[in-house]
Every structure is written in structure tokens, then in C-alpha cells.
Amino acid sequence: MELYKLTLASILNRKTFAIFALLLIALPFVLPIMTPWETKPSLLEPARSQAAWGLLWVAALGWLLFQGATIGDRWASNGILEYFKTLGVSRFRQIAEIWASVFTIFIGFALITFVISTFTAMPGDPVEARHWMHTNLQYLGLFLIVTAPLLVFAIALGTRINGAAAYAVSVGFALYGLFGIGYLEVFLADNTNLLLNLVYILSPHYHLADLTSRLVFKLGAIPAAEVAQIAAYLGGIGIFLIGLSFPLYREGK
Amino acid sequence: MKKLHHPVTIGFCLMIPGLLLAAAGFFALSSDKPVRTDRNPFALQKSAYGKLLARLSETTIDRAWHLGVEQIVPHIITPEEIEDEAGHDHDHADPSDHAESSDEFVYHVTAEQIDARGNDASQAESTSEEDVFVYEVGEESDPAADHHEHSHSGCDGCSDCAHEAPVARGDESLIERSKLWLAGKRYVKYDRTNPNAISGAHLASVKKEIEGMLLRSYKLDPLHYGAYDSYHLFLTAHEYGGTEQTRKRARLIARLTIQEAMRETEDPLAYLTGAAAAYNLFHMDANRHRAANTRMTPVEVKAHQERIGHLLARFEALQEEAEEKGIWQNLSTDRQMEIVERYLLASRSFEQFDAMLARFAAPQGTIEEDVASMLDVDEL
Numbered sequence: 001m002e003l004y005k006l007t008l009a010s011i012l013n014r015k016t017f018a019i020f021a022l023l024l025i026a027l028p029f030v031l032p033i034m035t036p037w038e039t040k041p042s043l044l045e046p047a048r049s050q051a052a053w054g055l056l057w058v059a060a061l062g063w064l065l066f067q068g069a070t071i072g073d074r075w076a077s078n079g080i081l082e083y084f085k086t087l088g089v090s091r092f093r094q095i096a097e098i099w100a101s102v103f104t105i106f107i108g109f110a111l112i113t114f115v116i117s118t119f120t121a122m123p124g125d126p127v128e129a130r131h132w133m134h135t136n137l138q139y140l141g142l143f144l145i146v147t148a149p150l151l152v153f154a155i156a157l158g159t160r161i162n163g164a165a166a167y168a169v170s171v172g173f174a175l176y177g178l179f180g181i182g183y184l185e186v187f188l189a190d191n192t193n194l195l196l197n198l199v200y201i202l203s204p205h206y207h208l209a210d211l212t213s214r215l216v217f218k219l220g221a222i223p224a225a226e227v228a229q230i231a232a233y234l235g236g237i238g239i240f241l242i243g244l245s246f247p248l249y250r251e252g253k
Numbered sequence: 254m255k256k257l258h259h260p261v262t263i264g265f266c267l268m269i270p271g272l273l274l275a276a277a278g279f280f281a282l283s284s285d286k287p288v289r290t291d292r293n294p295f296a297l298q299k300s301a302y303g304k305l306l307a308r309l310s311e312t313t314i315d316r317a318w319h320l321g322v323e324q325i326v327p328h329i330i331t332p333e334e335i336e337d338e339a340g341h342d343h344d345h346a347d348p349s350d351h352a353e354s355s356d357e358f359v360y361h362v363t364a365e366q367i368d369a370r371g372n373d374a375s376q377a378e379s380t381s382e383e384d385v386f387v388y389e390v391g392e393e394s395d396p397a398a399d400h401h402e403h404s405h406s407g408c409d410g411c412s413d414c415a416h417e418a419p420v421a422r423g424d425e426s427l428i429e430r431s432k433l434w435l436a437g438k439r440y441v442k443y444d445r446t447n448p449n450a451i452s453g454a455h456l457a458s459v460k461k462e463i464e465g466m467l468l469r470s471y472k473l474d475p476l477h478y479g480a481y482d483s484y485h486l487f488l489t490a491h492e493y494g495g496t497e498q499t500r501k502r503a504r505l506i507a508r509l510t511i512q513e514a515m516r517e518t519e520d521p522l523a524y525l526t527g528a529a530a531a532y533n534l535f536h537m538d539a540n541r542h543r544a545a546n547t548r549m550t551p552v553e554v555k556a557h558q559e560r561i562g563h564l565l566a567r568f569e570a571l572q573e574e575a576e577e578k579g580i581w582q583n584l585s586t587d588r589q590m591e592i593v594e595r596y597l598l599a600s601r602s603f604e605q606f607d608a609m610l611a612r613f614a615a616p617q618g619t620i621e622e623d624v625a626s627m628l629d630v631d632e633l
Contacts, residue, residue: 233278
């Protein structure tokens with residue numbers, strides 16, 4: 001657990017997490033007021049939930065992956081990982097401890113968002129409220145299934161290449177999954193070309209984990225079977241990324 | 254044994270089951286319908302933030318319009334300028350200054366009309382016979398008579414009414430003077446000193462670009478009056494690249510807007526936009542009849558009347574409800590007045606429907622008899 005403690009102490013000492021935590025708490029209450037809600041006050045609550053989740057995605061893409069990539073780079077460059085290797089800490093354990101330290105703080109972020117989204121924007125209707133709760137839980141689950149393996153990937157890549165490059169690659173991969181596929185859909189999916197279709201199928205469809213529209217437009221929770229399929233798909237991509245991270249990870253640069 | 258702990262071995266042991274699991278999930282998901290993105294990441298479109306962005310983009314469209322289509326530099330309008338604009342043939346701040354009657358009016362909403370001040374009701378006079386979007390149903394009836402003329406399209410690149418860069422008068426505070434200085438520099442940055450006009454191709458590309466911006470705004474908030482109406486204009490008016498094909502799209506967009514408005518249960522403004530869309534459908538039908546040299550049947554007119562009537566009635570009901578709940582007071586007095594004016598314009602036009610239907614019901618006399626009855630004389 002020494003590597004876990006060391007990494008966590010390092011993150012806490014740098015304090016950038018505090019800025020994100022503050023924004024995650026404050027902005028969901030500030031941003032909705034900036035919208036033209038005057039003639040439709042019922043816009044405010046969904047807007048709060050939308051802001052909370054949007055900011056959490058920003059924190060995931062801007063803070064989480066950056067921390068993973070730079071810590072991987074820093075620890076590998078400074079010889080810390082080689083030191084732990086000489087102590088007999090296995091590669092698996094090293095990755096797990098670094099991952100756990102960054103994710104400890106990030107879980108706090110996710111909980112802030114979950115609480116704000118669930119309890120400060122809950123619909124009055126009891127049936128809608130139940131759906132709201134379920135949707136938020138589903139969202140949290142899928143979000144973590146996407147972000148947790150991406151962090152492993154960013155850490156492993158950071159130990160292999162420069163931190164900035166590792167961040168660019170991991171965040172690029174996440175952005176491609178969230179937005180890029182949507183743009184390329186017409187080109188990749190709406191044809192009969194085997195190669196293009198394969199690229200489409202093999203692309204990480206992270207947009208499936210974005211349930212914001214279900215919250216904003218109160219579409220209700222996704223049926224359990226569908227959620228299981230989405231979770232299996234995103235989980236599979238996650239296991240693949242963790243698998244890819246093992247050969248990428250190295251203790252010394 | 255050692256080989257089993259090799260990172261590549263572990264990697265493959267994870268990657269292969271991972272891929273299989275992902276494939277199983279993907280094919281299970283796509284068994285009912287193909288997996289497609291909803292093209293609305295983080296639910297931006299139609300959300301509160303979409304509404305905000307649609308409003309914010311008005312300034313950008315405004316600027317693109319002025320720079321690209323009119324070839325003039327947008328500038329800050331100070332109250333003094335408005336007072337001094339006697340010689341200026343279009344007053345940005347007061348749409349009533351554009352009021353002028355004409356036999357044929359083109360339903361025209363410039364980017365200026367969707368600017369932040371919300372002057373989204375002014376109209377433009379046609380400069381070309383090819384402007385298809387002309388309102389005319391029956392010679393006598395013209396609900397568009399309340400519409401105003403907006404003479405941008407007739408002022409030939411505004412060369413004769415060049416906008417001046419804002420200049421400080423000397424008695425402003427330091428902050429005001431600094432703001433004016435910055436505004437002036439922005440003016441200089443975009444001022445066109447090339448004596449030649451921009452090429453036709455360039456102009457066309459600017460118009461397309463503006464259309465793209467308008468579409469984006471419309472998608473962000475389909476119930477925003479300016480966003481919908483200006484997009485409709487670009488799809489229908491010939492001078493902005495409107496074709497038969499795009500006019501068909503405009504019809505669809507109008508129906509979608511009405512549908513979207515009908516779902517609204519709280520915001521009265523949605524129904525004013527819906528009513529504007531319903532009027533647009535009516536205008537388009539009228540134009541179609543005009544092109545085919547036929548007249549609208551009473552049944553068709555009645556259908557339009559009912560739809561517009563329903564939308565306006567919903568506006569009234571929701572507006573009343575908003576007043577009772579105290580929501581209406583959230584709006585500034587200026588904004589309230591602007592909305593009420595827009596509503597009055599729509600309801601005055603609506604009243605013409607009854608007159609139009611009455612004419613259908615009345616026995617068709619000769620022109621001489623009609624004129625005689627108009628003049629209250631027995632015989633001509």
C-alpha cells in the first residue's frame with residue numbers, strides 16, 4: 001500500500017483536485033441561472049443535473065486522465081516504480097495501487113455529482129422520482145465502467161511515453177468514443193463496406209454511457225436487460241483496455 | 254511458469270475475453286436496432302443550455318451577416334446614434350421605423366432581427382421579382398399589412414449609409430471610453446478597404462455558412478422565435494439560396510416546430526413560435542396556389558385558421574397561467590412588451606381569417622358591383 005499512499009499524498013499535496021471539487025459543487029447551482037429559464041422555471045432542475053454530469057465528464061477528461069498520465073510518467077521517470085519493483089511489488093499491484101489512489105479522489109467527485117443530480121433535482125411525481133433515482137444510478141455505473149479502465153490505460157501509457165503524449169492519446173480515445181463516432185457514423189456505418197463497418201463496430205462507443213438526455217428530458221430509466229448489455233459491452237472494452245495496459249506498462253524509462 | 258506471468262501473456266488473456274464480451278454486448282444491443290449515437294452529446298440540444306447557446310449565437314450570425322452579405326461592419330449602437338439616425342434609412346433599434354405599406358411583402362427576417370435585442374419582427378421589401386416568399390391571398394386581404402419594410406436588401410451594400418466607427422465624445426467615464434476604443438478597433442479590424450465587391454461565389458459561401466449557423470441555432474432551440482424564423486427565411490427566400498427543395502424542407506421544419514411547441518406545457522413563448530410556423534405554412538400554401546394560379550379553398554383556409562387559433566389560444570392560456578404563478582414577472586418590462594407586441598401582431602393577422610372566409614361565403618358579384626358596394630353607391 002506504500003505506492004498507493006505515496007501517490008495519494010502527492011495528489012493531495014498538489015491541490016488541483018480542490019479546484020475541480022469546488023467547481024463540481026458550485027457550478028451546477030450557478031450555470032442553470034445563466035440560462036433563459038424566466039418563462040420556464042422547470043428548466044432549472046434538469047439543467048442542474050445536466051451541469052453536474054457534464055462537469056463530471058469534464059473532470060474525467062481533464063483531471064482524471066491527466067493525473068493518470070502524468071503520475072505514470074513521473075513515477076517511471078523518477079525511478080519510483082523500479083524501487084517498488086526491487087521491493088517485490090508486482091506490476092499488477094503497482095498499476096492497481098496507482099489507479100486506486102487517483103480513483104479514490106475521483107470517486108469523491110462522482111459522488112458529489114450523483115448527490116447533486118439525484119437529490120437537488122428530483123422530480124415531484126413519485127413514479128418519475130423513482131425513475132430519476134434509477135437513471136442516476138445507471139448513469140453512475142456506466143460512467144465508472146468507462147472511466148476506470150481509461151485511467152489504467154492513461155497510467156500505463158504514461159509509464160511508456162511522455163506524460164503529455166499519454167494524456168493526448170487517452171483523452172483522444174475517450175473523445176473519439178464520446179463524440180467522434182457520431183461524426184463518422186455516416187461514413188463508417190451507413191454502407192456495406194466490411195472494413196469500414198468493422199472499424200465502426202470495434203470503435204469504443206462511449207456515447208452509450210452518456211445518459212444525460214435521459215435525465216434532461218425525463219425519459220425514465222433504461223430497462224435492466226438493455227443496461228446489462230450496455231454494461232457488458234463497455235465492460236468488455238474496459239477489460240480490453242486493461243489487457244492492453246499490461247504490456248504497455250513498464251517500471252523504468 | 255514464468256512465461257505465464259509475462260505482461261504480454263496477461264495482456265492477451267484480458268484483451269481476448271474483453272473483446273468477446275464487448276462483441277457479445279454490441280451484437281445483443283444491435284439485435285433490435287442498430288447502435289447509433291443520438292447526435293446530441295450531453296443533451297445540449299433543446300436543453301436550457303441549448304436555449305442559452307442559441308441566443309448567444311445570434312451575435313455571431315449577426316456579425317457574419319453584416320460582414321458577409323451586407324459587407325458592412327457591425328458596430329455598437331449607442332443611444333445617441335439612434336437619435337442621430339435621421340438620415341439613416343434603417344433604424345436598428347426600432348422596428349416601427351421600418352413600417353411602410355406595400356402591395357407585396359416578403360416575409361423577411363434578417364440576422365439583425367434575431368439579434369440580442371430581439372427585433373425579430375421586421376420585414377424586408379423584395380428587390381427581385383424572383384423572391385418567391387411573397388404573401389398574397391386575395392387582393393384585398395393582407396394580414397401582412399402589419400409587417401414592416403426593412404430596407405437592408407435595397408441599400409446596395411450600405412455604401413450610402415456607411416456605419417461610422419463609434420467615437421468617444423469626451424464626457425464618458427474612463428471605462429466607457431475604453432469600451433468605445435475597443436469597439437472602434439474591432440471596427441477597423443473588419444472594415445473593408447478593398448474597393449471591389451466580394452465575389453459571387455464568396456457571397457454564396459457566406460450565405461451557406463450563415464444557413465449552417467442558423468440550422469445549428471435551430472437545433473439547439475427549435476422553439477426560439479428568432480432561430481426558427483430566420484432559418485425558415487434562409488430556406489425559403491430565393492436571394493439567400495432557397496430552392497424548391499429547401500422550401501419543402503421549410504415545410505417540414507415548420508411542422509416539426511409546431512409539434513415541438515404543442516408539447517410545451519409551461520412556456521407561453523413556445524406557442525408564439527408555433528404560431529409563426531403555422532403562419533409560415535399558410536404563406537407557403539398561399540404561394541403555392543399563387544404560382545399555380547389557383548385560389549385556396551375555404552376548407553384549407555379554415556384548417557389554417559383553426560391551427561393558428563389553437564396555438565394563439567394556448568399562448569393566451571399559458572401566459573395567463575404564468576401571470577398567476579408569478580413567472581411572467583421574471584421577465585423585464587421591455588421583454589414583456591416585446592412579447593405582447595409580437596402576440597398582438599399575430600392575433601391581428603389572425604382576425605383577417607374571418608374576413609377572408611366571409612368573402613368566400615359571400616355571393617361573387619362583378620367587379621363593378623364590388624367597387625360600388627365599397628364606395629356605398631347604388632351604381633357606378
